[in-house]
Amino acid sequence: MLDLPVADDWFVTRDVGDGVTLVTEPHVHPLLRCNVWHIRGRDTDVVVDTSLGLRPLRHLVERELAHGLLAVATHAHSDHIGGMWEFPDRAVHAAEAAELATSGGVTLDPAIYGEGVLGPYRDAGYDIPALLVDAVPEGGLAAAVLPRAAAPATRLLTDGDVVDLGDRVFEVLHLPGHSPGSIGLWEAAAGVLFSGDALYDGPLLDELDGSDVEAYVDTMRRLRELPARVVHAGHEASFDRTRLIELCDAYLDRRT
Numbered sequence: 001m002l003d004l005p006v007a008d009d010w011f012v013t014r015d016v017g018d019g020v021t022l023v024t025e026p027h028v029h030p031l032l033r034c035n036v037w038h039i040r041g042r043d044t045d046v047v048v049d050t051s052l053g054l055r056p057l058r059h060l061v062e063r064e065l066a067h068g069l070l071a072v073a074t075h076a077h078s079d080h081i082g083g084m085w086e087f088p089d090r091a092v093h094a095a096e097a098a099e100l101a102t103s104g105g106v107t108l109d110p111a112i113y114g115e116g117v118l119g120p121y122r123d124a125g126y127d128i129p130a131l132l133v134d135a136v137p138e139g140g141l142a143a144a145v146l147p148r149a150a151a152p153a154t155r156l157l158t159d160g161d162v163v164d165l166g167d168r169v170f171e172v173l174h175l176p177g178h179s180p181g182s183i184g185l186w187e188a189a190a191g192v193l194f195s196g197d198a199l200y201d202g203p204l205l206d207e208l209d210g211s212d213v214e215a216y217v218d219t220m221r222r223l224r225e226l227p228a229r230v231v232h233a234g235h236e237a238s239f240d241r242t243r244l245i246e247l248c249d250a251y252l253d254r255r256t
């Protein structure tokens with residue numbers, strides 16, 4: 001068992017407006033602290049990403065059994081798909097469906113992640129501790145490597161697909177670069193973008209297995225033109241269009 005303090009509440013939730021709730025894990029290091037977004041719709045709710053899977057998540061986002069609830073993985077990195085198995089309806093981009101269909105694990109020991117992950121965080125001034133959590137949930141954690149069940153997608157998404165919640169619709173944007181099947185969900189009517197790891201206000205990672213800098217450059221050019229009012233990202237705090245343009249430009253300056 002990991003010898004760390006036990007956190008009273010593992011997940012913290014916060015209403016961010018537009019019928020959206022953020023679910024996050026304050027005791028997880030930012031590098032692995034995935035934002036989980038619960039979007040409420042008339043017929044169906046959507047949960048965007050499902051965290052590390054250290055604790056069950058579904059009860060936090062499930063309103064009624066009869067109400068639809070689709071779990072969408074913005075991509076299949078282990079910090080985003082840990083809870084996918086809890087949800088009967090699961091969607092991911094076709095390019096990362098195989099990851100979801102295979103069991104795996106998540107590792108809380110930073111050593112495993114290598115310089116492609118740790119370097120950009122270290123360069124940005126983040127401390128990298130010996131373990132990427134500073135507490136454990138009630139019941140503890142057995143080890144620094146935790147298993148993840150296979151959770152094959154029940155729906156494959158591709159660019160231009162529509163996720164319809166009844167009273168609001170999201171367009172699927174294929175945003176490769178960070179990973180081959182990275183997607184965003186774009187609600188044009190409200191100007192709300194869920195960007196996954198394609199764009200967040202922190203060290204962006206484009207030197208991972210499956211990363212593609214050329215594709216990422218195209219993704220940044222596309223995102224820069226999006227008339228987003230607010231961006232809810234895969235990590236870190238949400239931001240507005242001004243910051244969206246700054247972040248895209250910073251990447252384009254660095255890589256073009």
Ligand SMILES: [Zn+2]
Pocket residue numbers: 075077178179197
């Ligand atoms: Zn990722």
